[in-house]
Amino acid sequence: MFHEFADEYGPEKVVYIYEPRSGLKGIVVIDNIAAGPAIGGIRMAADVTTAEVFRLARAMTWKNALAGLRHGGGKAGILADPHTPNKETLIRQFARGIEALEGYIPGPDMGTDETAMAWVRDEIGRSVGLSKVLGGIPLDQVGATGFGIAICGEVAQEFSEIGLEGARVAVQGFGNVGQHAARFLAERGAVLTVASDLDGTVFDPDGIDIEELVRLKLETGQVTVYPRGRKLGRDAFIDLDCDILVPAARPDVIDETNAARIKAKVILQGANIPVTPMAERILHGRGILSVPDFVANAGGVICASVEYQGGTQKQAFETIEEKVRENTREILELARAHSQMPTEAALTLAKQRVSEAMAYRRRG
Ligand code: NAD
Numbered sequence: 001m002f003h004e005f006a007d008e009y010g011p012e013k014v015v016y017i018y019e020p021r022s023g024l025k026g027i028v029v030i031d032n033i034a035a036g037p038a039i040g041g042i043r044m045a046a047d048v049t050t051a052e053v054f055r056l057a058r059a060m061t062w063k064n065a066l067a068g069l070r071h072g073g074g075k076a077g078i079l080a081d082p083h084t085p086n087k088e089t090l091i092r093q094f095a096r097g098i099e100a101l102e103g104y105i106p107g108p109d110m111g112t113d114e115t116a117m118a119w120v121r122d123e124i125g126r127s128v129g130l131s132k133v134l135g136g137i138p139l140d141q142v143g144a145t146g147f148g149i150a151i152c153g154e155v156a157q158e159f160s161e162i163g164l165e166g167a168r169v170a171v172q173g174f175g176n177v178g179q180h181a182a183r184f185l186a187e188r189g190a191v192l193t194v195a196s197d198l199d200g201t202v203f204d205p206d207g208i209d210i211e212e213l214v215r216l217k218l219e220t221g222q223v224t225v226y227p228r229g230r231k232l233g234r235d236a237f238i239d240l241d242c243d244i245l246v247p248a249a250r251p252d253v254i255d256e257t258n259a260a261r262i263k264a265k266v267i268l269q270g271a272n273i274p275v276t277p278m279a280e281r282i283l284h285g286r287g288i289l290s291v292p293d294f295v296a297n298a299g300g301v302i303c304a305s306v307e308y309q310g311g312t313q314k315q316a317f318e319t320i321e322e323k324v325r326e327n328t329r330e331i332l333e334l335a336r337a338h339s340q341m342p343t344e345a346a347l348t349l350a351k352q353r354v355s356e357a358m359a360y361r362r363r364g
Contacts, residue, residue: 146180
């Protein structure tokens, strides 16, 4: 039930959308709109849960506030396999279901992309993460989130013993975020040694050829077809030696049962909520620098907000660089000054900003 998630920040509105004939089951959580209409992705997955959508919506509230965007946080979920032949029908129907929810601007997330966003725009006239022909900045294609993660890594090296030059990087979830994070980190001297997806893990301590792996993943959908290195199970990344870990798949993959085994010294959270609160404490106790999702992966939503205001790709990258660099430094400095976990420092700052924005709203 939603009341277990309700607090002084939200959610503002929760809408369930059900269409028995097509089988559409969707949920929209508009968490907080004090800073402006909520931007957040539509996640399409066969196992997406209501609780997941609530938590992701809140993560967007913090992320958008920290990034200083004129947007609040929200998220949507469609309970369906993203490979269903029915996808366009479901997305279009869902879009019509959210037409009146003007406080929510949908963007892409797992299982949706710029094509899905084009269908949404066609139905209701608003969405972000559109393709270039529709005047958008295709944030997954250009690698907005991965770029932000690399900028975050640049700042993190000033606060840890790990420099990017020669750093061994493990990417869990070699999808849009993971691939571009690997690319942009490699441009800064790092070496991809571990990459995983739903089917398994490839581990090559000599370095994985990122372009080759991207091509193979595109052609076959699997990283394990990579011709070199060792092939291991899906969760092998937990125990593999590396310097930087980028979890870029699903929530809660690092929890209290495995946090003690992580080998990385720096974690740049690409996925949303990939580390549980308990695991954050374990990692912090072990001296591992874990940069929270709503700081590290803000590149995508910053790009979306620049697109929404009619900006160019160049402006989007400049804005991502400026905001992610500034935010990461501010949070890591705060965390250091108060001997806090970065996630605590980030949350304190985000709450302050949301509360300030809420103070401008009409009461009652
Ligand atoms: P994607 O679907 O392109 O990629 C996800 C990848 O993770 C796929 O290769 C999939 O095979 C793999 N995967 C799924 N479950 C896995 C598991 N249990 N173990 C290993 N691999 C697994 O999705 P994406 O757009 O890259 O998003 C990834 C994560 O990043 C999501 O949590 C998303 O919410 C978050 N995120 C995305 C963006 C963005 O710009 N796309 C922005 C911020 C946050």
